[in-house]
Amino acid sequence: MNNESIPLCCCEYYNVNNERSHVLLCCCNCTDLDEAFESLISAQGISQQRKQGIMTTVQDRMRIPWRGGAKQIAFDAMLPIFIIPTMLLVASISLWWTVFSFTTVNIFLMFIYKFLIRTIPHTKFFFVWTVTTLVASYIIFEFIVIPFLEILLEENIALSLLIFGFILCLYLLKVRTNQLFRTEESQAEIGKVGIRVQSCNICQIRVPDKNHHCVWFDCCIGNHNHCLFILSLFFGMAALLYSSNLTLTSVCHPFTLYHTILLPDDCSDVYKLFELSLSFVAALYSLFLAIILLFLFLQQILLVSIGMTMKEWQSLPFISKLCLGMTAKKPHNQGFLKNWRSIICWSQYNYNLLN
Secondary structure, three states: OOHHHOOOOOOEEEOOOOOEEEHHHOOOOOHHHHHHHHHHHOOOOOOHHHHHHHHHHHHHHOEEOOOOOOEEOOHHHHHHHHHHHHHHHHHOOOHHHHHHHHHHHHHHHHHHHHHHHHHOOOOOHHHHHHHHHHHHHHHHHHHHHHHHOOOOHHHHHHHHHHHHHHHHHHHHHHHHHHHHOOOOOOHHHHHHOOOOEEEEOOOOEEEEOEEEEEOOOOEEEEOOOHHHHHHHHHHHHHHHHHHHHHHHHHHOEEEEEOOOEEEEEEOOOHHHOHHHHHHHHHHHHHHHHHHHHHHHHHHHHHHHHHOOOHHHHHOOOHHHHHOOOOOOOOOOOOOHHHHHHHHHOHHHOHHHHHO
């Protein structure tokens, strides 16, 4: 009887070579790992192709038993689900643990970014990090901060609306990207009408009017979704700033600015109670992310206004960046109003070409 006609048991699967395999064989017969180990023993470097081969094999063999065949687990996408809660729990121990955990995670992210982009370009790690951060922050706010009875119903509704705005913009951003990628037959037509077309090494597809690839949103940013990208940055920044202010003024001793705005003043007692310390470090984490999003938001406003892409901006010398790109050559700059109209009125050419 042909083996292909026999149903898979819960621990069996077909590997990348379309061969029947078993989860118990996950540590066996890995040629790339064996050769990489030999290279280390002989003091030779491991090639990039070998690293990619190891990561592909590991991804293929990371599975759990399931009815009808073992299901694959993207281990890189599972990491943020464990890292973020662990970071917040460790940071809530004391001030020094807060500094240590935040610093360690930042170093880890810089390392993992270079590693994953080279070995697993299609990784979902950064997108899952974004989603996990959103979920963890909202859970802490709703189930730990709200019971302190310092947050008004109107404030909670306002924060929920900001988060909903961010989720909606992120959803529409990815929907427009998926609509853009439906067909590759339009590439020839796009080239004819004079639209800039660039290839994305991560998406493995050509994108018209590409600005950059955002790993945190897991999609390419171009004229088709640039406006939604800027809106998502705004809503994300506003939600993080607002939630961090509400949390800090709830767990710390606040003071009133101009008789209307509450700001945190004395936070020296937050580490005496676990709920207070966890809320405090979550607020610090949100505030740190809000500062980053504010910088990215202002950067995108500038780049759209002067008609430059992220790649063109990164290639500028330091002096030109200090001058906000005003002295640089901008061959695709159409003027302030036309630059903004091109990302707001994107449908004038996009759907005509793709549908």
